Amino acid sequence: MHTSIEKDNFWKTSKRPLVMLAPMEDVTDTAFRELILHNTTAGNLDVVFTEFASTDGLCHPEGRKSVAQRLVISKTERQLLNEKGVKIVAQIWGNNPEKFFEATKYIKENYDFDGIDINMGCPVRNVVSHGSCSALIDNESLAAEIIQATREATCLPVSVKTRLGLKKVDTERWMNFLLRQPVEGIILHGRIQKQMSEGEANWNEIAKASAIRDVIAPTVPIIGNGDIVSFEDAHERPKRYNTDGVMIGRGIFKNPWMFESSLTEISIEKRFETLLKHLHLYESAWGNSRPFPVLKRFFKIYISDFKGAAEIRKGLMESNSFEEARQVIKNIS
Numbered sequence: 001m002h003t004s005i006e007k008d009n010f011w012k013t014s015k016r017p018l019v020m021l022a023p024m025e026d027v028t029d030t031a032f033r034e035l036i037l038h039n040t041t042a043g044n045l046d047v048v049f050t051e052f053a054s055t056d057g058l059c060h061p062e063g064r065k066s067v068a069q070r071l072v073i074s075k076t077e078r079q080l081l082n083e084k085g086v087k088i089v090a091q092i093w094g095n096n097p098e099k100f101f102e103a104t105k106y107i108k109e110n111y112d113f114d115g116i117d118i119n120m121g122c123p124v125r126n127v128v129s130h131g132s133c134s135a136l137i138d139n140e141s142l143a144a145e146i147i148q149a150t151r152e153a154t155c156l157p158v159s160v161k162t163r164l165g166l167k168k169v170d171t172e173r174w175m176n177f178l179l180r181q182p183v184e185g186i187i188l189h190g191r192i193q194k195q196m197s198e199g200e201a202n203w204n205e206i207a208k209a210s211a212i213r214d215v216i217a218p219t220v221p222i223i224g225n226g227d228i229v230s231f232e233d234a235h236e237r238p239k240r241y242n243t244d245g246v247m248i249g250r251g252i253f254k255n256p257w258m259f260e261s262s263l264t265e266i267s268i269e270k271r272f273e274t275l276l277k278h279l280h281l282y283e284s285a286w287g288n289s290r291p292f293p294v295l296k297r298f299f300k301i302y303i304s305d306f307k308g309a310a311e312i313r314k315g316l317m318e319s320n321s322f323e324e325a326r327q328v329i330k331n332i333s
């Protein structure tokens with residue numbers, strides 16, 4: 001099993017820092033990832049992730065239909081991934097090792113991913129109360145079984161995305177445990193579950209995790225996550241905090257063009273072009289099978305920072321279909 005993991009294991013690359021785009025529900029579907037890939041200069045982005053997909057859902061013939069949307073990689077996204085040398089990882093979550101085994105096998109047999117990531121970080125109450133995601137931080141035996149079951153189902157590298165602790169900062173205990181598990185990489189969000197997304201990410205604790213890693217598992221890359229807002233910041237933090245790379249989440253909302261080297265200024269034309277492209281990609285990928293209002297978050301991002309933006313944004317926020325949104329844009333040009 002190890003030989004095949006070594007062959008295609010992007011975690012073992014010597015490139016540093018590794019720059020990753022975070023898994024984000026209702027954000028990082030195939031349409032948004034493709035949009036970002038269009039706006040990426042090769043070498044600036046290394047890994048993208050799917051939205052988190054439920055292992056319960058993937059193991060259930062009916063549930064699978066909707067959960068599997070989260071694992072779609074469109075043909076055109078695949079081409080861009082190949083062209084730009086970007087890897088793609090499926091993220092899964094749940095609380096039952098057998099389902100992790102089955103879901104991972106299903107993914108291996110039906111999709112073309114470069115890695116599997118186990119979500120041990122989502123803080124949302126109803127998943128945590130069922131023992132999933134960040135609840136696993138306080139359940140070492142179940143976390144170990146889940147990692148083992150996932151490993152047994154695939155030759156792909158397996159990583160864990162997690163937090164500093166559940167109710168309190170617990171970096172030392174949790175990293176001492178996790179770094180002894182058969183994982184290829186760890187992505188560490190510098191907050192605890194209780195914080196949700198509040199407060200500042202604690203990068204000193206991320207540095208502490210890297211120091212523990214240096215002693216007990218020097219070959220396991222640690223990727224820091226939390227509050228990275230620019231490409232420069234993405235390159236600065238690994239040096240300051242001794243990580244192998246960074247994962248960028250909400251920073252992409254501030255600047256969805258951050259991976260494009262040649263872009264020094266974001267013109268109004270570029271903003272509209274991006275919005276229209278996103279509408280097109282989302283409609284091609286999903287038609288009406290995913291809700292249109294999910295796109296409204298992006299209208300605010302693209303249509304901002306220029307005179308008259310507020311008025312146009314208002315029109316877009318009131319639109320209820322692809323056609324209505326396009327009409328708002330037509331009316332101003």
Ligand SMILES: Cc1cc2nc3c(=O)[nH]c(=O)nc-3n(C[C@H](O)[C@H](O)[C@H](O)COP(=O)(O)O)c2cc1C
Pocket residue numbers: 022023024025026027050051052091119121122161189197201225226227228247248249250251
């Ligand atoms: C809208 C949204 C959806 C998210 N969905 C997921 C998810 O599906 N899986 C996951 O591991 N983390 C998810 N996260 C957490 C992010 O991946 C990331 O860990 C967090 O936002 C901290 O990074 P940041 O400060 O750079 O945003 C989500 C975050 C946001 C804002």
